[in-house]
Amino acid sequence: MGSVQDIEIRDAKPEDINSVVELVIRLKRLNEEFDPLFKTRDDIAIHTKEYVESALGSESSVIVVAERKGKVVGVVKADIVDRIFYEPRIEGRIRELYVLPEFRRNGLGKRLIEAIIDRLKNRVDMITAEFPTLNEIAVRFYNKLGFRSIMSNYAIETKSRI
Amino acid sequence: MTSLEEKARYPSILAMKYHPFYKGKIQTALKCPVRSYDDFAIWYTPGVAEPCRAIRNNVDLVFEYTNRANTVAIVTDGSRILGLGDIGPEAGLPVMEGKALLFKYLGGIDAFPIALATKDAEKIIEVVKALEPSFGGINLEDIEKPKCFYILERLRQEMRIPVWHDDQQGTATVTVAAFINAVKFVGKRINDVVVTLIGAGAANIAIARLLIVYGVPPGNLRLVDSKGVLHAEREDVDKLQFQDRWKYEMAIKTNKDRVVGGIPEALKGADVCIAMSRPGPGVIKKEWVSAMADDSIVFACANPIPEIWPWEAKEAGAKIVATGRSDFPNQVNNSLGFPGIFRGALDVRAYTITDEMCLAAAVELARVAEEKGLSEEYILPTMEDWEAYPREATVVAMKAIETGVARINKSRDELYEEAYRKIKVAREQTKLLMEKGFIPPPPE
Numbered sequence: 001m002g003s004v005q006d007i008e009i010r011d012a013k014p015e016d017i018n019s020v021v022e023l024v025i026r027l028k029r030l031n032e033e034f035d036p037l038f039k040t041r042d043d044i045a046i047h048t049k050e051y052v053e054s055a056l057g058s059e060s061s062v063i064v065v066a067e068r069k070g071k072v073v074g075v076v077k078a079d080i081v082d083r084i085f086y087e088p089r090i091e092g093r094i095r096e097l098y099v100l101p102e103f104r105r106n107g108l109g110k111r112l113i114e115a116i117i118d119r120l121k122n123r124v125d126m127i128t129a130e131f132p133t134l135n136e137i138a139v140r141f142y143n144k145l146g147f148r149s150i151m152s153n154y155a156i157e158t159k160s161r162i
Numbered sequence: 163m164t165s166l167e168e169k170a171r172y173p174s175i176l177a178m179k180y181h182p183f184y185k186g187k188i189q190t191a192l193k194c195p196v197r198s199y200d201d202f203a204i205w206y207t208p209g210v211a212e213p214c215r216a217i218r219n220n221v222d223l224v225f226e227y228t229n230r231a232n233t234v235a236i237v238t239d240g241s242r243i244l245g246l247g248d249i250g251p252e253a254g255l256p257v258m259e260g261k262a263l264l265f266k267y268l269g270g271i272d273a274f275p276i277a278l279a280t281k282d283a284e285k286i287i288e289v290v291k292a293l294e295p296s297f298g299g300i301n302l303e304d305i306e307k308p309k310c311f312y313i314l315e316r317l318r319q320e321m322r323i324p325v326w327h328d329d330q331q332g333t334a335t336v337t338v339a340a341f342i343n344a345v346k347f348v349g350k351r352i353n354d355v356v357v358t359l360i361g362a363g364a365a366n367i368a369i370a371r372l373l374i375v376y377g378v379p380p381g382n383l384r385l386v387d388s389k390g391v392l393h394a395e396r397e398d399v400d401k402l403q404f405q406d407r408w409k410y411e412m413a414i415k416t417n418k419d420r421v422v423g424g425i426p427e428a429l430k431g432a433d434v435c436i437a438m439s440r441p442g443p444g445v446i447k448k449e450w451v452s453a454m455a456d457d458s459i460v461f462a463c464a465n466p467i468p469e470i471w472p473w474e475a476k477e478a479g480a481k482i483v484a485t486g487r488s489d490f491p492n493q494v495n496n497s498l499g500f501p502g503i504f505r506g507a508l509d510v511r512a513y514t515i516t517d518e519m520c521l522a523a524a525v526e527l528a529r530v531a532e533e534k535g536l537s538e539e540y541i542l543p544t545m546e547d548w549e550a551y552p553r554e555a556t557v558v559a560m561k562a563i564e565t566g567v568a569r570i571n572k573s574r575d576e577l578y579e580e581a582y583r584k585i586k587v588a589r590e591q592t593k594l595l596m597e598k599g600f601i602p603p604p605p606e
Contacts, residue, residue, distance in 0.1 A: 033401050
């Protein structure tokens with residue numbers, strides 16, 4: 001079983017791309033389990049790679065990883081969003097958070113969130129997290145950290161008969 | 163092969179003759195004398211009101227003044243009867259009666275079949291909890307997984323009498339007893355052996371848990387399900403976390419070598435194979451057993467046909483082979499476990515049956531066989547070694563006292579004597595009823 005003692009939290013580097021891609025895909029596949037509207041595409045790997053690459057090269061994204069013995073075991077990624085209508089105005093939006101199963105329940109997710117907040121705190125006015133409504137694990141996790149729901153995102157499929 | 167199949171079919175033919183003849187396998191019988199009708203005033207109203215009042219003032223007296231301390235409810239929803247699947251509560255009743263017979267004959271326990279007309283886990287939990295005042299213990303039987311894990315866990319938390327699921331704790335206890343002796347016989351050490359468990363159902367999950375309690379390092383276990391070897395990074399592990407968290411727990415702590423693949427990969431280099439999967443032959447191939455470590459141990463427990471025939475496993479190099487069948491040596495037989503374990507738990511009015519109590523039973527069961535002399539073909543007692551039952555009862559009760567889950571204290575000698583006597587009485591009573599013709603001989 002994984003031990004959290006020798007885990008280092010640090011900014012993602014270009015050589016982490018493949019590990020980060022793998023973890024993000026795992027997250028998306030997990031989301032798929034909660035809601036069919038999050039069914040992952042067959043070519044998800046290509047798109048995830050482009051997504052991570054562009055985030056790594058962008059000023060408005062931050063990726064932090066948890067590394068243990070040279071292996072990336074957790075990741076968090078946030079984007080900086082300008083809320084043009086509202087105050088507070090600048091939002092750090094956590095879009096990806098994933099920890100490998102064997103390293104869970106050790107406070108690693110919380111450490112990743114704290115680390116990314118730490119990196120964003122001088123650049124944003126508030127932190128939000130985005131995840132599928134039915135992802136009960138995420139709901140519990142963010143509630144526990146003191147987050148609350150501020151925006152609802154409803155869906156209807158245009159192809160289905162309503 | 164043909165003769166084996168014929169032999170295997172024989173009990174089914176007799177079962178269809180005998181079941182309608184006897185119209186059931188158990189009945190209630192009196193435990194107190196009826197010298198004259200005057201005695202009814204003692205056993206029933208008005209006399210009975212006195213023990214009622216006493217129990218009202220001290221509810222634990224129910225165990226002193228009634229038969230409650232010797233009773234078990236056998237509860238099923240009919241959702242996984244034997245290998246027959248979901249056949250409904252009525253169709254499950256013959257099995258529940260059979261189980262009650264074993265409880266009585268092997269453990270001296272009065273067990274009552276209770277087949278429920280609901281498959282809803284919450285309803286089952288509610289009903290079973292409401293039964294608590296009537297029984298000394300609950301035996302959940304043939305309930306499908308993963309519902310059975312959830313129901314067992316909830317009831318164990320919420321009831322103050324033992325709740326048991328034989329497919330989990332019972333199978334695990336007897337298998338671990340066989341494991342202890344087999345590993346000892348081949349001269350290996352439990353903290354070194356690599357154990358491959360084929361099938362990740364109720365039985366093997368419970369076996370894995372008990373092996374860990376016994377001291378096998380979790381990382382040395384490899385569990386294989388229909389999707390291959392479990393490991394912490396298998397693609398579906400996230401999904402397991404909420405679909406079957408018992409399997410999930412195993413996925414993240416077993417298989418430290420990160421073996422990937424299927425049964426052959428999992429068996430390569432393994433010392434022990436415990437298969438509780440689907441009927442063979444051919445589920446496990448000879449060449450896979452050949453690729454195991456020297457002096458390998460193979461338990462192929464699927465019924466009616468083991469995952470691999472014992473002689474094939476032997477030819478492939480296995481030193482010890484066990485199956486679930488009574489017609490082969492080394493039968494891993496649940497009936498070696500639950501009667502003695504419940505006997506011990508009931509005799510100290512235990513609140514629960516813990517993994518430690520199961521392990522104590524497994525160690526004692528192993529010891530009974532060891533004292534008689536271990537061999538390749540004798541790693542477990544058989545049901546005929548019936549001193550195994552009072553001995554198991556004694557160690558289970560002692561462990562319950564030691565760990566603070568017993569309502570009453572007794573000495574080791576008292577416990578053994580009591581268990582021995584109660585089991586003997588059950589056997590002698592049956593013999594007497596047969597001799598007197600109250601249990602008539604079966605039809606031709």
